[in-house]
Amino acid sequence: MKLFSCQCCQQALYFENTTCESCHHPVGYLPGLSALTALEPAGHGRWHPMEPQVRNAELVYCSNHDHDACNWLTTPSQTGQPPVCFACRFNRTIPNLEDPKNLERWRKIEVAKHRLFYTLMRLKLPIRSWREDPNNGLAFNFLDDAPDGSAPVMTGHNNGLVTLAIREADDAERERMRVEMGEYYRTLLGHFRHEIGHYYWNVLVRDAGRLESCRAIFGDDSQDYQDALQRHYNNPPPEDWRERHVSSYATSHPWEDFAETWAHYLHIVSTLETAWAYGVTIHPGIPDPSTLSTDGPMNDPYLTATFDEIMDAWVPLTSAVNSLNRSMGLADFYPFVLTAGVREKLAFIHALIRETQALR
Structure with missing residues (x-):
């Protein structure tokens, strides 16, 4: 930002x-x-x-x-x-505002959603609403659980429709779910960035003739999705999952791998723009600071920076901010390791976005 x-x-x-x-x-x-x-x-x-x-x-x-x-x-x-x-045209269902707690929940959701749209527009990505394309256009349902608890809402994506359980806007509930799911990170903005990854898999991969190139990187998405999720929840992830996946959830199915990687790419370019805007440079006081230094300002991460420039700036920035967080007794700002296998997938996302930008 x-x-x-x-x-x-x-x-x-x-x-x-x-x-x-x-x-x-x-x-x-x-x-x-x-x-x-x-x-x-x-x-x-x-x-x-x-x-x-x-x-x-x-x-x-x-x-x-x-x-x-x-x-x-x-x-x-x-x-x-x-x-x-423009951003609010994509809302199909908002919470019942007669319930006083829902107004504050909705405001938090809209903050995250508007930040998502800022990023999508800065990246010059195509966005068609459900009003323009009823079958595959983007829409948002922000839904609450049934009062008797009989029908809990599941956050997810289905052919352009992103459903967000509004309980995710309750910080304590979201943290409880993060711990229960064994996640490093769980935020409203993270949910939006992940689910929009599914939407762009449809738009930029499935509908744009890139299935085979995507499968070469992320694997065969034709495997049964529900069976794959069930296996994921019933079994621990492979011991070496970090070598090829940015999160354990990304191991469940190639669609989830793509969406998780997409979300991290958005995390990275958005945060780098913020650092860029503040003129942040990193020059650690160690004998060999070369691998943890950035000179800045870099090229615009949204539009002109190369993938290598983005990675070269990201690693020193996250190292510095993780250390700052630890000095405050906080969890790491970015507790993920970008191995060579993960970088290959991020590079695919980067190339996909740059190709799309070139056509617009």
Whole structure:
């Protein structure tokens, strides 16, 4: 995530801001420009962005701004329906907001989902909604369990439909599940990045003639998925799973391997952009710092950095931040080992995205 600044007073702004804390101008996000902009009133609930490229536009907040769940801007509705921004158009079902605890859950979910969309748009990936393509378009259902506990919602993906169990927005519940599942890492943003990997397997692999090249790296996805999951949950992973997989769950089936690897690629480029925005360089004070040093700023990790540049920057950054976390008594920021086998898969994802960008 890059840094933003207020066009009025130059105060630093952050992605979720709705107001500049310095000059108190309202703030909104312009998805087409990947920019936050201070706003001036244009009357009738409309706003003039102070961003020079769209200074004369009249825009409105997404209607989910009324719930403090979105700060994105869009054009005024021409149909009389509430205006909905690009990211929120993909919502098919949101939680029942009559339940007071669901509003806070939904807000947390939307923070993660909007960060996902920031990344997808920065990567210039194709995104078709369920309204455009009812059979395979992207949609989100944010669902709660049945009140009597008889039908727990399972987070997952099915032909473009991403279902997220809203209990994942409860920190204590999510941590309980992380420990129960033996996971290093479990976050709302991680869920979104994983499930969107399944969507892009459909779009960029299955539907784009890349099945054989993908199978050469990730394995034969034609094996029965449910049987593979059952074997995974009934048996420990192979002892050498770290040699070829970024997580033990990735060993369950090639689809899950692809989605896990995709999620990690998004983790990496997003975090590197943040480090890049802050001008972070790593120069450890050891006799031979060469393998743990970065000079920065690197090329844009979303669009122009090579895979080797990304890896060369990622390893020193994670080493440094892991050490900082340990100094605070916290778990490692990135507790994963990117072996040669995992890097080969990440390189496939990188090449897949760069090929897609070149066609757009």
